[in-house]
Amino acid sequence: MATSLPTLNLALPVALTTPSLSVSPVVLFTVLDHYLRRDSGQRTVVGTLLGVRSEDGRIVEVRSAFPVPFDGKAKKAQLDMDYHRTMFGLHQRVNQKEVVVGWYATGKDIINKAAEIQELYAAECPHSPVHLLLDTQLTGDRLGLKAFYSAPVGLAQKAERSLLTPIPCEIRASDAERSGLDLLAQARGKEDRSASLSSDLDNLERSVHKVQALLSRTIAYVDSVLSGATPMDAAVGRRIMDAVAAVPKIDEASFETAFNDHLQDQLMVIYLANMTRAQVSIAESVHTLI
């Protein structure tokens, strides 16, 4: 019975249709930069989200974003879709894999033109667009990243009759991005909000200190459990056992040999590197002499 199909659709549990969403940190930085550079008097900014999406549209990965001029005061949503298309075309030339997956806005609540904008973006991408909302007014001292997905409401498939349902959103950074974020995190709390690039060794030193701190915290915890000050927790205990067991068991003699071999290799490389540098500078001096 063809007429009963829409009812069947509605009966589907929401969990089955909600996409899983992950966002790259660079997207959030772009949104914040756009908000900082908004026109005076503009309350909210809107832009396009680009990324990749699985074939059935269930898994969405937002990888980049760009701003789109938006006039929130007009009666009808004035989103410059020509600008959006130009910019999307330019992005496509660099990265063809990334397609339009949704749009972002700033503000405490979903902006009141959201339904119209959602409709505009629905025309741009094959699956229902996702919507990211960042609260740049910092209500409750939080940026409160929220993600939405439109679910159809009612029998007739009309864009105005959709409901923006909140969905969970995960922020995922790659290894490379994490090292960038690591440096950015160092700039926090400084007066000029900036940090210089640190060398490999400085970073390593921080890492070692961090591990030391973690170890001493664990030891303190274990001690306090042993002395009976803290109640025992089997889950934590198992985790600690796992961590200890992660150290591979090698007998001392073979470890010593491996260690020394490796040490010599490393020292050799350093020695050769220094030698090359010396040779190069000698060669250059000789060249300017003859």
Next chain:
Amino acid sequence: MKPEDLELDAQSPLESVQLDGMVALKIIKHCRERHSGTVTGQLLGLDVDGCLEVTNCFPLPQSGKNDDGSNITIYQMDMLRSLRDVNADHNTVGWYQSARNGTFITQSLVETQFDYQRKLNEKCVVLVHDVTSTERGNFAIRAFRLTKTFMRAFRARDFTTENMRKLKFNSASIFEELPVKVCNSTLAEVLLDELDTVERPVGCDLTRLELAGDESLGRVVNSITESVDEWHHEQGQWLYWLRGAQRELSRVQQAVQKRKQENKDRAAAGLPLLPEEPETPARVLPEPSRLDQMLTAHQMTALAKQLESDGTANLTRLYAAKAVQQ
């Protein structure tokens, strides 16, 4: 700003480069999208009191085989116009390039940077982002400019030994490196605070301790060996030229000597003297440009420096592993 101020500003030397957090992340994203080859992009921003503030950037498309570059120019223009529409800085301050294992010094990099510094703005920089190092948890980006002396020599394409000596020029004085720092907006600070939770800390302290640096160390050693070979090859070419030039010069000298002797005899015999200039002037080939060799030397020094610091870091990791094992 008064016109004099502007002029003064243009003269004040560039001392450092400041990257906005967004720019750093955009560069990282773009560079890791391509696994082979290098990627490039353009930097936008302003220079304020000797500090170049990079506030935005965009990637450049890979140029195709039969592309004359005009497509890219149109792309750049469109992108700049679009960015201006959303109040982003649209003043070009340089470009960035990705690198792997520290090999980045090539003739094309020098040429592009030369064009940027000459045509666009003297204060343009090139940012070199080492993808391999960043993936190992150590965000490595360096800013370079060509020195004034080099610019002058490169414009004249004058890379003869004599000129090098006159300018006291060596491979170390091709580039000047500028310190780089990153800066967050206040809102970005809030964002970072939120990202940095106990369960998923924002940093990558533990990635850095992995004992997997050997492979990349091997690759650096490989590329340094390649550089040495290249250097040797160029040295051979130059010596070949030198021998040829010397042979030619001594041939001419001999001819002059012979003529002098002959003239002496002729003077004794009362005959008219022959002209003393050699009949065939010395045909010395032009000296091959020393630029390639200098670039290779610079590359070697940079690689050696990297080997040294990588090696030291690896030693530290090794001792840390020993401590854990005990």
